Amino acid sequence: MxxxxxxxxxxxxxxxxxxxxxxxxxxxxxxxxxxxxxxxxxxxxxxxxxxxxxxxxxxxxxxxxxxxxxxxxTTNLLIDNRLHPAIQVLFLEAAREINGNKSYFAKAGEFPAYMNTEAPLSAEANFFYEKGTPTLMKYLPFWLAEFLERMFFLLLPFAAFAYPVIKSIPTYRTNLAKKQINSIYKELDKFERNTIETFDPARRGEYIEVLNEMERRILKSKAAKLATAECYSLRSNIEFIRNALEKQVIYKGREG
Known part of the structure; x- marks a missing residue:
């Protein structure tokens, strides 16, 4: 020339x-x-x-x-689809170090880029272009960052499943105690309805003994220690019905 x-x-x-x-x-x-x-x-x-x-x-x-x-x-970086994802990231990192600087025809960071769409883009390359280098690789050695990242994605589904279970463990016994108290509440409600319908003044002592038995059961249960507020509320309701029976305030009774 x-x-x-x-x-x-x-x-x-x-x-x-x-x-x-x-x-x-x-x-x-x-x-x-x-x-x-x-x-x-x-x-x-x-x-x-x-x-x-x-x-x-x-x-x-x-x-x-x-x-x-x-x-x-354009120079295309093509890989076998069986190539390990970590090696793909290293390839892209190397390509950025080699071609990522400013040049006469390119701005800094312009390459590597997905420009030639004849070949499909790998999932790792797509993540690299959207998010950049994995965060851990900026602070840790490659082997450690790669291990932690893979373990994170491996354990994430397990954590999503285990989280509700782990979260419920501290309140499991409390919830069980509240369930026990609620069952006695239902028993108390049924007792009051039957008593209102079939009240007999001569059986007042028998009615009060049923209430006393309910209160003894709740005091002996673990609910008295695990759900103290709910326990006192139940005992107050039992006491209210006991007083109503003694005063015969809401019960008509069977007279003459």
Whole structure:
């Protein structure tokens, strides 16, 4: 090219490469514009359109003296779908370290990117592009961060199942005591209804003894210690019915 033996050359290389810089700085060689660059990139997904602005090579000499359209190739990182997810993340980390810096045609962090959609995107790569590097890898060695992350996703379903069970353990005995108290409440309600309907003043002592037996049962149960407030409330209700029986306030009785 420099000796004039050929008229043109298509060079696949980086802008900062020695070959590209040598040709750009040669005054006898000019960079040609790819007039149909946009068409190529639309029809061939592994091409990308890039442009050199006027004066992009040398502002003082205004080189080039007009905008130039070029095409660049993309490098695809393809993997076997059986590759371990951790290795996939390492590949992407390495690609970002190599290609993630600012260059003449790319902004910092622009690559790696999912641009060529001919190949499907792996789940790990999709997570990497959306969330970035796993948080633990920023603070821990790779092997430890990877182990903890895998264990977290492995134990997460178990934790979701076990959480309600673990949460209910401290209140299990209390709930059992409240259930026992509620059963006596139902018994007390049934007793009062039957007594109102069939009250016999001569059996007042028998009625009161039934109430006393209920109170003794609740005092001897574990509910008296585990659900103290509910226990005192039940005893107050028993005492209320006992007083009503003694005074015959709400009971009609069977007279004459």
């Amino acid at each position: 420099e000796r004039g033996e050929i008229d043109a050359v298509i060079l696949v290389d980086g802008f900062d490469s020695p070959n590209a810089q040598r040709l750009i700085k040669n005054p006898g060689i000019k960079l040609a514009s790819f007039t149909r660059a946009d068409a190529y990139t639309r029809l061939l997904p592994y091409f990308e359109e890039v442009s050199v602005p006027m004066g992009g090579f040398d502002l003082g000499k205004n080189i080039p003296d007009h905008p130039i359209e070029l095409i660049s190739t």
